[in-house]
Amino acid sequence: MTIVVVGIVALPISITVAKHVQSVFVSQDYITALNLARLEMERILNTAYASVASATTNNYLGYAYNVATTVTETVSGLQAYKIITVSVTKVGSVTVLVTLKNYMVKNVTWGL
Amino acid sequence: MIKKNKGIALIAAIMLIVFISTAVLGLSVFIVGWYKQIDTDEKEVRCIYNAQAGINYALYNYRVSAALTNGATAIDANNNFTLSTVSGGGGGGASGAVIINATASSLSGAKRTVGGWTIRNNSAAAITINQVTVTWQKTPKTLTSFVINNVTAWTGSIATPPAVLAVSITIPANTTRTTNNKIIFNSSAARDAGITLAFRMTDGTTTSPCTVYPAQASSCVQSAGSLTIKSMGKTTGSNQYRSVQATYNTTTGNVSDYDEIFQTVP
Numbered sequence: 001m002t003i004v005v006v007g008i009v010a011l012p013i014s015i016t017v018a019k020h021v022q023s024v025f026v027s028q029d030y031i032t033a034l035n036l037a038r039l040e041m042e043r044i045l046n047t048a049y050a051s052v053a054s055a056t057t058n059n060y061l062g063y064a065y066n067v068a069t070t071v072t073e074t075v076s077g078l079q080a081y082k083i084i085t086v087s088v089t090k091v092g093s094v095t096v097l098v099t100l101k102n103y104m105v106k107n108v109t110w111g112l
Numbered sequence: 113m114i115k116k117n118k119g120i121a122l123i124a125a126i127m128l129i130v131f132i133s134t135a136v137l138g139l140s141v142f143i144v145g146w147y148k149q150i151d152t153d154e155k156e157v158r159c160i161y162n163a164q165a166g167i168n169y170a171l172y173n174y175r176v177s178a179a180l181t182n183g184a185t186a187i188d189a190n191n192n193f194t195l196s197t198v199s200g201g202g203g204g205g206a207s208g209a210v211i212i213n214a215t216a217s218s219l220s221g222a223k224r225t226v227g228g229w230t231i232r233n234n235s236a237a238a239i240t241i242n243q244v245t246v247t248w249q250k251t252p253k254t255l256t257s258f259v260i261n262n263v264t265a266w267t268g269s270i271a272t273p274p275a276v277l278a279v280s281i282t283i284p285a286n287t288t289r290t291t292n293n294k295i296i297f298n299s300s301a302a303r304d305a306g307i308t309l310a311f312r313m314t315d316g317t318t319t320s321p322c323t324v325y326p327a328q329a330s331s332c333v334q335s336a337g338s339l340t341i342k343s344m345g346k347t348t349g350s351n352q353y354r355s356v357q358a359t360y361n362t363t364t365g366n367v368s369d370y371d372e373i374f375q376t377v378p
Contacts, residue, residue: 002122009129016136023143030150038157074172078285079237081172083165083187098154101187102161103168107175107236109366 033088033097080106159354162345166193175237196342196378206313209235213331214324223300229324233283236365241281243312247273250304262292344377
């Protein structure tokens with residue numbers, strides 16, 4: 001009787017504990033991906049307008065994550081802006097963990 | 113003795129299960145909270161970049177058409193920003209970039225045409241004039257035509273100043289319209305003590321009236337204009353937001369001040 005009761009209850013508890021352990025690693029993925037995406041976005045924002053272009057970096061900075069930057073430009077006469085999309089995936093996975101977006105306008109200087 | 117202890121294993125097992133269940137439940141609550149925190153952190157980062165995108169978008173629109181961008185704009189299905197753009201400081205907005213030079217203005221065409229004056233867009237972005245106000249002192253005299261860069265921007269018949277003309281004149285960045293700028297009347301302007309021009313831009317800002325006849329000793333230079341742009345970034349399905357404010361100099365094309373502000377926009 002004891003074995004039956006313990007067996008019935010232990011199964012869902014075991015699954016729950018396993019999920020908990022798994023979630024620790026998943027959350028670590030999200031946190032790392034978010035910070036890598038921020039790092040890449042800040043790097044781009046400190047790059048000259050003309051040099052901002054699409055690129056993919058595998059194993060970004062030695063981490064097991066790929067960072068893809070997609071840049072599209074909208075032009076009107078001499079004026080233009082670029083839409084920058086930074087997406088982070090884990091190496092070997094196609095699931096995008098984090099996506100950040102920003103715009104960059106041409107011919108505008110920043111700072112005093 | 114054995115009979116007395118019968119069932120103790122079951123009770124012990126149930127107690128153990130209760131303890132473990134409580135611990136697992138507590139851990140679950142902790143992990144759910146942890147994930148909510150991660151989700152909040154991610155949205156905060158996305159919101160600030162969305163807000164920054166809004167500033168860049170407003171600057172682009174202004175530089176293309178001198179338009180002030182307001183209201184919500186979607187970046188994609190998950191991200192958006194809300195803008196509030198106002199002209200402020202100096203001559204304000206696009207009008208601050210205008211320089212009118214009437215040092216060489218003169219009369220021609222039976223002294224009915226005031227020409228020889230120039231107008232310059234002294235900024236790094238195109239400006240569009242949508243209204244010209246002409247005043248003169250000596251009447252009777254009827255304004256019949258207004259020409260910029262050899263293009264007739266307005267024709268009509270206005271006998272009483274001020275004459276408010278609806279026009280659409282675009283001057284590219286850092287460009288001076290030097291030739292064939294004319295104010296044409298139906299009779300001589302020779303004895304007029306002061307003919308002035310004022311321009312209103314599509315961003316709603318207006319230059320101070322500038323005397324274009326008789327010829328002046330110096331140009332009419334407006335004060336440098338500025339824009340104050342507030343942008344609030346949000347993500348779809350969330351009330352979380354982050355806002356930034358930028359001050360843009362319309363003459364130099366420089367953002368001199370950029371700060372996070374802790375308020376909603378507009």
